[in-house]
Amino acid sequence: MAFNATWKFNIVPNGGILSTDILNWINAARIPAWFTFSYDETIPWTVDCGPDYGCWPQPEIPFTFVVVREGSTENGISMKNAVGLTWEQMSAIQSGYLDSPETVGLRIWHETLHAMGANPDLLDPDVSPNDIAEFKEFVAENSVFSSDTNITAYLTSPYNHPPNPVLRAYYYMLMVKRLGCPELPIPAGPATVSLWQRLIEWILAIFHV
């Protein structure tokens, strides 16, 4: 089945987030080019509330997501207990002021994978202690992955080496492969962003520059 990896996104206003920020975050997470992302300010969203997760902006069209700044309270938004949510094929992702571009990019990748029917949660040993078998098989099939010390340490002792950003990117690659992505790009090492850059971004966001 040809799968729809074409995504559009919108932004909850008044959080200081630009569409170019989101594209930069996606690049920082090294999401494969098989996914495409474009900004569409006409994508509708409403506020969905639940007892566990508070009130989040929920897009109304499949294969769209909306990004919201941490702490947003406009329109009745009061997010809690999550940094991202997915309703069937629609997602919302929170961006924190001190989150790195890679962190938010991986969060976008995570939620879009949920929306596409994959389960990126299985890497977390607390969520699914027995399901790393699939990942072991993937690493064995792709010898280049087995040379990565992050993966070796994790597969040897998942509870002592909780998933880091590099490991998450590798695991999401497995999800992408299972979904039918014809190419399997290998993520490079972790993106490095200086604390100064983050502080500058934070200050710019606060003042809505």
Ligand SMILES: [Zn+2]
């Ligand atoms: Zn998840």
